[in-house]
Amino acid sequence: MSSRIPPVLRPEHPASRPLSRLVDEFDLDLRGSADGVEITGITLSSTEVRPGDLYVGLRGAKAHGASYATDAAAAGAVAIVTDEEGAELSADAGLPTIVVENPREALGELSNWVYRTREDSPLIFGTTGTNGKTSTSYILEGILKQLGLVTGLSSTAERHIGDLTVVSRLTTPEASEMHALLARMREAGVRAVALEVSAQALTWNRVDGIVFDVVAFTNLSHDHLDDYADMEEYFRAKLPLFDPDRAKRGVVSLDTAWGARVVEESRIPVTTISALPEVDAEWRVEIIEESAERTGFRLTGPEGRTLETSVPLIGWHMAANAGLAIVMLVEAGFELEAIGQALDADGGIRAYLPGRTERVSGDRGPSVYVDFGHSPDAFENTLAAVRKFTTGRTIMVFGADGDRDATKRHEMGRVAAEGSDILVITDHHPRFEDPTSIRATLLEGAALAEHQPEQTLEVSPPEAAIRAAVNLAEEGDSILWAGPGHQDYRDIRGVRTEYSARDEARAALREAGWE
Numbered sequence: 001m002s003s004r005i006p007p008v009l010r011p012e013h014p015a016s017r018p019l020s021r022l023v024d025e026f027d028l029d030l031r032g033s034a035d036g037v038e039i040t041g042i043t044l045s046s047t048e049v050r051p052g053d054l055y056v057g058l059r060g061a062k063a064h065g066a067s068y069a070t071d072a073a074a075a076g077a078v079a080i081v082t083d084e085e086g087a088e089l090s091a092d093a094g095l096p097t098i099v100v101e102n103p104r105e106a107l108g109e110l111s112n113w114v115y116r117t118r119e120d121s122p123l124i125f126g127t128t129g130t131n132g133k134t135s136t137s138y139i140l141e142g143i144l145k146q147l148g149l150v151t152g153l154s155s156t157a158e159r160h161i162g163d164l165t166v167v168s169r170l171t172t173p174e175a176s177e178m179h180a181l182l183a184r185m186r187e188a189g190v191r192a193v194a195l196e197v198s199a200q201a202l203t204w205n206r207v208d209g210i211v212f213d214v215v216a217f218t219n220l221s222h223d224h225l226d227d228y229a230d231m232e233e234y235f236r237a238k239l240p241l242f243d244p245d246r247a248k249r250g251v252v253s254l255d256t257a258w259g260a261r262v263v264e265e266s267r268i269p270v271t272t273i274s275a276l277p278e279v280d281a282e283w284r285v286e287i288i289e290e291s292a293e294r295t296g297f298r299l300t301g302p303e304g305r306t307l308e309t310s311v312p313l314i315g316w317h318m319a320a321n322a323g324l325a326i327v328m329l330v331e332a333g334f335e336l337e338a339i340g341q342a343l344d345a346d347g348g349i350r351a352y353l354p355g356r357t358e359r360v361s362g363d364r365g366p367s368v369y370v371d372f373g374h375s376p377d378a379f380e381n382t383l384a385a386v387r388k389f390t391t392g393r394t395i396m397v398f399g400a401d402g403d404r405d406a407t408k409r410h411e412m413g414r415v416a417a418e419g420s421d422i423l424v425i426t427d428h429h430p431r432f433e434d435p436t437s438i439r440a441t442l443l444e445g446a447a448l449a450e451h452q453p454e455q456t457l458e459v460s461p462p463e464a465a466i467r468a469a470v471n472l473a474e475e476g477d478s479i480l481w482a483g484p485g486h487q488d489y490r491d492i493r494g495v496r497t498e499y500s501a502r503d504e505a506r507a508a509l510r511e512a513g514w515e
Ligand SMILES: CC(=O)N[C@H]1[C@@H](OP(=O)(O)OP(=O)(O)OC[C@H]2O[C@@H](n3ccc(=O)[nH]c3=O)[C@H](O)[C@@H]2O)O[C@H](CO)[C@@H](O)[C@@H]1O[C@H](C)C(=O)N[C@@H](C)C(=O)N[C@H](CCC(=O)O)C(=O)O
Pocket: 044, 045, 046, 047, 058, 059, 060, 061, 062, 063, 064, 065, 066, 068, 156, 169, 170, 171, 172, 173, 174, 198, 199, 200, 201
């Protein structure tokens, strides 16, 4: 049985290390005395300090972490690492202070020192790209489990330590949290870990201090242009993962043209894969069988290596993700034959992906899928997969994130209109934006589509939107609710209200008499 516990995980039996040794080993500028100071943990949030912590005060977009040093000290922090400005801000806390130029850049190595993460490290797999990171990581974890290893996972949806499930806040946690998680995994005997690595994680040093055995690039498409000036900058944010200081080998999907650019710029040995027939790659994924439950595919690689298998997931993009996961394992030294046997054993891989084109409906009535996709490219893939197995109409329900990349909204609306028979535009996480104006932009985008749905509705809030969709649906129709996926909250003006699209969809089906 898995259980859910709060997200900030620390090792249960942390080792204690003297501050004086840290100062000596890194030749740090210490102000105050290190005498008798012992470090057992590290954090960058005053609200998460535990006694014995090294508190790292870094400048954020809203505040300087060092201004919370007094709170951190009261909670048991024994020293602070910060910059010159932070040293002044934290003077009243009376903590021994280490001054570095850029505390964020120091965080990964400091966290590795505190938790000795690289000692006796498990195999670490890292996946980056716009779409498919979570699915690839879950599939990797599923295969590794079937190969008999105790596994760990860090994803947008959840974090896993063996059989323990923990909710996740960011796709890739901050470096101090990431290293604590890896230390906790080591205590639990984890021997292989699948980590999702966002572009933001690379930009903000969240995976510093970790050496990946195999990394992978899935694809790149329009997203996150609020954090990056343009696609080129977003692309360049991914490249540090393909650096010898960080990773040993890589697998690159050529399914988007950006893959070839990764190959060109990679500084580690990489192999290539594609699920597109027109693309020339070392490994090829070819769909051989598709149903509304499973996708079967043939994977062929260098030296005549071949594997025929299937995954309990729908759409060619899921076969592409599975192929990528398998080649990552081959690159890590696993035999393709053993992977094939593991995949087939026990009725096939149990790659349960929460909220990834997850069917939440029963046997009667319309099929309802909840998906996490929130980019035009993700919409296109999931809509195509759902349409393929729908005898009736395809109804799409979606909204867009507030305070996140607004430049993709027109294209989201257009792609959704292009692929659906009925479109229901609603809200997602408005955050501090006006949901009415977000919906207006999505509607403008929908109007740009060449193919227009039979009906386009604007319904707010989302619980009313899914009910409107279910009420319009008939037996044989499919409803795709894209955006919320596995999430269990909505962010409205900075307040996270408990909310589950999966539960709302099931309730709507029940109320309509389908369940
Ligand atoms: C835009 C962004 O990435 N912001 C990150 C940033 O927040 P910030 O600069 O606003 O921080 P701040 O509030 O000014 O605080 C500064 C410092 O004071 C500390 N603090 C703050 C308040 C307090 O009471 N005590 C305290 O110690 C904070 O921990 C922080 O270290 O530093 C925070 C703590 O380190 C991060 O949690 C926060 O990520 C936020 C939550 C976020 O949503 N990030 C998104 C954009 C993100 O990273 N997304 C990717 C997307 C992946 C994908 O789509 O696949 C991800 O990996 O999740």
